[in-house]
Amino acid sequence: MSIPANLKYSKSHEWVKPEADGTVTIGITHHAQELLGDMVFIELPDVGRTLKQKDECAVAESVKAAADVYAPISGEVIAVNSPLVDEPGKINEDAYSAWLFKMKPSSQAEIDALLDAAAYTELVENEDH
Numbered sequence: 001m002s003i004p005a006n007l008k009y010s011k012s013h014e015w016v017k018p019e020a021d022g023t024v025t026i027g028i029t030h031h032a033q034e035l036l037g038d039m040v041f042i043e044l045p046d047v048g049r050t051l052k053q054k055d056e057c058a059v060a061e062s063v064k065a066a067a068d069v070y071a072p073i074s075g076e077v078i079a080v081n082s083p084l085v086d087e088p089g090k091i092n093e094d095a096y097s098a099w100l101f102k103m104k105p106s107s108q109a110e111i112d113a114l115l116d117a118a119a120y121t122e123l124v125e126n127e128d129h
Contacts, residue, residue: 002030003121004096008114010072011123012054015096016114023078024111027099028060028069028091031124036062039088044080045101051075053110058100060091073110075103 003009008016013032017025033039041061051057051071058069079102084090090098105111115123 003117003124005117007096008072008111008116009120009123010070010114012070012072014069014072016072016111017099018111019102023102023104024073024075025099025102026072028095029120030095032060032067033091033095036060036067037064038062039091041066042084042088042091042100044082044085045077047077047080049077051077051103053107060088069100071103072114073103073105074107075105078102078104 006017008018009029010016013029015027015029019025039060039062043059045051045057049057051074053071053074055071056068057071060067060069081099081101084098084100
């Protein structure tokens with residue numbers, strides 16, 4: 001399993017990519033989509049919505065189950081990946097390019113406190129046992 005080193009991760013299996021302009025891009029990890037299976041539906045948060053860290057903000061539904069997606073950090077939703085609504089299977093193809101939404105973060109400290117790739121790898125390996 002490939003876990004990109006340039007991303008940060010939450011314990012609830014969301015990835016966070018800090019962008020050059022200070023915003024962040026958020027999606028679910030390869031591990032999360034693997035656990036869910038074939039994606040059939042995705043519900044994205046509304047642009048302009050202010051989220052607190054750990055708020056339920058999206059839903060990923062597969063043939064097996066529906067799972068809540070949690071905000072890995074606090075901030076304002078500034079964009080959503082609308083094409084995913086029509087093609088949720090893109091998440092299965094490449095979870096790290098099929099982003100869900102972008103945020104303007106309200107706390108750099110929350111981003112810094114997220115897991116790095118090594119810590120996330122360890123979390124996933126421990127879950128599997």
